[in-house]
Amino acid sequence: GQNIDQPTEMTATEGAIVQINCTYQTSGFNGLFWYQQHAGEAPTFLSYNVLDGLEEKGRFSSFLSRSKGYSYLLLKELQMKDSASYLCAVRDGDYKLSFGAGTTVTVRA
């Protein structure tokens, strides 16, 4: 089976930086995704890593280390609208996505 772990909750202040870690053990690996999900809404795609290293997209960056089974999502210059759940998902050897339970980030003024 697949095992994807991420913290349940994190809280940070507006303007700050937050790092959400994700560790995984899966049957095969074909990339790691991060999704954002606001309460009551659908998950929306944030980032994708398939090679080791850092991918930067504006205020959001995602890092992958395949040898360590580890990824993080970095959110910079936090805004109130960034309060949401962040989902780590790994595409396995059969190209199916397995999701972590999600990390709820609360941004305080």
Add this chain to the structure above:
Amino acid sequence: TAGITQAPTSQILAAGRSMTLRCTQDMRHNAMYWYRQDLGLGLRLIHYSNTAGTTGKGEVPDGYSVSRANTDDFPLTLASAVPSQTSVYFCASSVSGTATDTQYFGPGTRLTVL
């Protein structure tokens, strides 16, 4: 562009009744998926279809069936609902089911089985 639509938005269903959740996409994606999302468990794959005419079982397929008669539609049927099927159901699609492309999600259906 509509993307992916799901119907109904929410439903309360008596245990033992049947129900079909509808999903339609207008992006001409080949692959479609059904997930359920439960608190503390994250999204779990129920069934998938890599192309019209084919379907496959995901992690939690029991009690659910799907069909893929054409590219656009991927309905999910609960033949005899049970309370443990109370969940939020998301439909998703991607260009291909066997490549490194992104899945896009519909708005979800909130189902309560009493």
